[in-house]
Amino acid sequence: MFQVAVLISGKGSTLEAILKDQKRDSLYEVSLVLADRPCEGLRYAEMEGIRTRVLPRDQDLSRKILEEVSAFDLVVLAGFLSILEGPVLTEMSSRIINLHPSLLPKFGGKGMYGMRVHEKVLESKLPISGCTVHYVSEVVDGGSILLQRIVGIKECHTSDDVMKKVSAVEKGALIDAIRLLAKEERIYESVTECL
Structure with a gap:
């Protein structure tokens, strides 16, 4: 089973969407939820029987995260507010x-x-916005792009309008990325077994 750890900092609405999708056809399993602060999302994970842990936000946060997630196939940052750095x-x-x-x-x-972000998008006068699922690297928001979702924002007059349009596609994009990577791993395992 493709093992997923999710890192959160807040309500856990994205985590909730991921767990609902997980129940659909068991392509992957979320078996750990880490947070960088006590938050509502941890309670939801515990109600679902998932192991949780709060890691203090200090200079050792990235090292502690690495200790927890090194055996996982995928780590998903779902509203995680701390910046990862170093060996992780x-x-x-x-x-x-x-x-x-x-x-x-x-x-x-x-x-x-x-x-x-939405304020800058609105100021740019671009007719589109959207969201990006990307790999995390040493450069903030600089990792390779996995997938993007585009929304039209010509009718948006405030940054709040832009946020609502983008928010409508974010959870689906993240779930599609997780599913894509889990399927890719299954294909890889099947080919390896045949060799």
């Missing part, structure tokens, strides 16, 4: 994904999160 990024290369609320490489990088 090199040792888990191509096994950590994140969702960013714009069409990277535009409107990404340090300090570009939440409403700041």
Whole structure:
């Protein structure tokens, strides 16, 4: 089974969507939820019988995360607010994904999160926005792009309007990325067994 760890910092609405999808056809299994602060999402994970842990936000956070997730096939940042750095990024290369609320490489990088992103998109006068699922690397929002979802924003007059349009496609994009990687792993395992 394709093992997934999810890192959260808040309500856990994305985690909830992932767990609902997981029950559909068991392509993957979320068996660990880590948080960088006590949060509502942990309670939801515990109600679902998933192991949880809060790791303190200090200089050892990335090392502690690596200790917890090194055996996992995939780590999903689902509203995780801390920045990962150091060995967790090199040792888990191509096994950590994140969702960013714009069409990277535009409107990404340090300090570009939440409403700041949507404000910049609106200021740009572009007719589209969307979200990007990307691999996490040493460069904030700089990892390889896995997939993107595009939405039209011509009718949007406020950054809140843009946020609502983008939010409508974010969870589906992240779930599609997880499913894509889990299926790819199954194909790889099947080919390896045949050899």
